[in-house]
Amino acid sequence: MSLSCSLKSCSSIQSAAPLKPAAKTRQQQHSPCSSNPSSQRITCKRYPGALLSLPLKRGAFLGCTVTLHSTHDQQSSIRSPQRGVKGQHRKVPAAKLTLEKETQTQAKHGGEKEGLELPPGSLGLPIIGETLELIRSLNPENPDAFSGPRQAKYGRIFKSNALGRNFITVSGPEAAAQILTNEKLYATEWPRSFKPLIGEHALSMTNGPKHKYLRALIANPLSLENLKTYVPLIERAVLSLLDSWQEDTILKAHQEMRRLTFNVISELIFGAKPGPQTERLSGHFDVWVQGLAVLIPIDLPFTKFGKSMKARRAILSEVAQIVGERRTALRNGEPVPNDILTRLLTEKDAEGRQLTEVELSDNLLNLLFAGHDTSASSLSIIIHSLGSRPDVQQKLRDEHARIRSGKAAGEPLTWQDVRQLAYTDQVISEGLRLRPIVGNAFKVATEDTTMYGYRVPKGWSVNLDYRAVMCRDSYFPEADQFRPERFDEKLKPYTFLPFGSGERQCPGSALARMEMTVFLYHFLHLWDFELTNPSEETVFVPMVRPKEGLPLKLRRRVNFQ
Numbered sequence: 258m259s260l261s262c263s264l265k266s267c268s269s270i271q272s273a274a275p276l277k278p279a280a281k282t283r284q285q286q287h288s289p290c291s292s293n294p295s296s297q298r299i300t301c302k303r304y305p306g307a308l309l310s311l312p313l314k315r316g317a318f319l320g321c322t323v324t325l326h327s328t329h330d331q332q333s334s335i336r337s338p339q340r341g342v343k344g345q346h347r348k349v350p351a352a353k354l355t356l357e358k359e360t361q362t363q364a365k366h367g368g369e370k371e372g373l374e375l376p377p378g379s380l381g382l383p384i385i386g387e388t389l390e391l392i393r394s395l396n397p398e399n400p401d402a403f404s405g406p407r408q409a410k411y412g413r414i415f416k417s418n419a420l421g422r423n424f425i426t427v428s429g430p431e432a433a434a435q436i437l438t439n440e441k442l443y444a445t446e447w448p449r450s451f452k453p454l455i456g457e458h459a460l461s462m463t464n465g466p467k468h469k470y471l472r473a474l475i476a477n478p479l480s481l482e483n484l485k486t487y488v489p490l491i492e493r494a495v496l497s498l499l500d501s502w503q504e505d506t507i508l509k510a511h512q513e514m515r516r517l518t519f520n521v522i523s524e525l526i527f528g529a530k531p532g533p534q535t536e537r538l539s540g541h542f543d544v545w546v547q548g549l550a551v552l553i554p555i556d557l558p559f560t561k562f563g564k565s566m567k568a569r570r571a572i573l574s575e576v577a578q579i580v581g582e583r584r585t586a587l588r589n590g591e592p593v594p595n596d597i598l599t600r601l602l603t604e605k606d607a608e609g610r611q612l613t614e615v616e617l618s619d620n621l622l623n624l625l626f627a628g629h630d631t632s633a634s635s636l637s638i639i640i641h642s643l644g645s646r647p648d649v650q651q652k653l654r655d656e657h658a659r660i661r662s663g664k665a666a667g668e669p670l671t672w673q674d675v676r677q678l679a680y681t682d683q684v685i686s687e688g689l690r691l692r693p694i695v696g697n698a699f700k701v702a703t704e705d706t707t708m709y710g711y712r713v714p715k716g717w718s719v720n721l722d723y724r725a726v727m728c729r730d731s732y733f734p735e736a737d738q739f740r741p742e743r744f745d746e747k748l749k750p751y752t753f754l755p756f757g758s759g760e761r762q763c764p765g766s767a768l769a770r771m772e773m774t775v776f777l778y779h780f781l782h783l784w785d786f787e788l789t790n791p792s793e794e795t796v797f798v799p800m801v802r803p804k805e806g807l808p809l810k811l812r813r814r815v816n817f818q
């Protein structure tokens with residue numbers, strides 16, 4: 258998962274970028290953002306977003322909803338809400354979305370690539386390109402330090418060269434549609450540190466037929482059908498966490514969110530209950546994740562990347578032990594948990610294939626990571642934003658009270674309840690938009706192609722800046738404000754991409770939304786909270802998180818039942 262690294266770009270572009278040629282028009286405004294809820298302003302660092310939400314009940318839907326399809330049908334289709342006709346969705350194949358002028362221009366130039374210019378921008382010095390500028394601009398609190406000024410100067414597309422690669426950075430919904438609906442032309446290629454750390458057989462790291470095969474097997478346990486059965490487990494984990502908190506103490510909420518999401522994902526994957534093994538695994542992950550932000554991965558014992566690789570080996574050794582025990586139990590016909598591991602060990606794809614040992618371990622690591630820090634960071638950002646918005650907290654509590662009023666005290670939440678929490682889902686969407694956890698999609702052009710009327714040569718890296726799109730006022734008016742109500746309005750396609758889109762769309766998005774929904778439902782009921790530092794900054798590397806860990810003052814509202 259990209260966090261905020263290397264060739265990614267993000268600056269706040271407040272107005273529409275040039276169509277083409279970019280050099281003729283300049284972006285006037287570039288305002289890198291930082292969170293400052295004290296003034297009720299969350300200054301934006303540019304955020305993307307995805308058209309994805311829990312499948313809400315008819316009539317209770319968000320601005321736009323992309324449904325999770327069966328794992329065999331990953332063609333993204335976008336349900337474009339017809340405002341004013343509540344509950345109706347028009348299903349539009351992504352490829353047929355009406356794109357803007359730029360894309361039409363592109364189509365026109367499709368056969369004339371040779372005559373086109375490369376995008377504006379500089380390839381820097383011979384050999385080293387702009388590597389020094391890239392390294393100099395590394396700043397965990399401003400992931401847009403490299404790309405921001407270039408986007409301000411050149412617009413929605415620019416070229417550069419760093420770390421031995423030519424690349425272009427693009428930041429517009431038209432480019433997003435073009436890239437995310439064409440995996441053949443724009444294959445996934447994450448920064449160099451990712452593959453050795455996550456594993457070459459992990460779903461996120463593969464392309465083509467191998468990706469399709471793995472996706473069918475791995476996304477299945479995360480399908481909506483299976484998801485419904487996970488509500489009780491998630492609710493138990495949430496309540497257990499909330500019950501462990503003490504009144505009148507200062508609690509570092511981000512660490513607590515990490516604890517929660519790690520406990521949930523490790524139980525969903527391995528049936529593991531919180532204990533010494535999950536503690537050990539979680540500790541290894543803390544070290545492992547640091548390696549993802551390394552630009553030049555050198556695997557030596559004293560380098561950050563080397564330590565991260567060591568943590569990978571430790572994680573895999575724990576995982577191998579769990580898998581071994583499960584295989585034995587399955588062979589002996591002993592009872593086993595109905596978790597993701599059991600499914601992965603027993604299910605076959607349409608052609609009867611099963612994951613090999615190495616595919617299994619790489620993908621278990623992939624899922625543990627993808628399902629852990631991402632959701633924890635999103636929850637922290639949402640709590641942070643809510644801290645300055647008592648009005649939004651009240652609306653949430655009112656919505657939750659409507660569900661609670663139909664239940665006996667202590668009666669568990671159901672999947673149906675979760676689906677009805679439409680405003681909660683909007684709050685989650687707004688948190689995901691304001692501080693997207695995955696800031697960029699990293700691709701490589703497999704053929705000569707064109708974009709925004711410029712030539713993109715085969716072999717060049719293509720960095721789609723999700724975050725830039727989400728922070729643009731033209732798509733999200735007052736984009737630096739936390740305004741969940743904006744999801745009442747129809748969204749422009751490919752402007753909201755926190756979970757990506759198309760064949761690589763996050764298969765865990767519905768799970769993540771459900772987990773966040775259940776947490777908010779109980780958290781706001783049981784606790785009042787106050788931010789000790791409402792203007793706490795956000796750090797973006799290696800994962801998005803509040804800089805000081807989000808300290809909260811807590812006051813119990815209702816005794817735990």
Ligand code: HEM
Pocket residue numbers: 258445460461462472479522623624625627628629631632635694695697698699754755756757758760761762763764765766768769
């Ligand atoms: C708020 C939480 C989450 C966010 C923001 C998020 C975001 C994303 C994004 C943007 C991508 C696509 C990256 C691309 O463009 O290539 C992705 C892929 C992925 N996500 Fe998530 N994710 C979240 C939670 C989860 C969870 C809970 C799981 C599973 C347990 C998960 C599993 C995956 C996997 C396996 C992929 C790779 C898909 C592929 O390459 O086909 N994610 N995620």
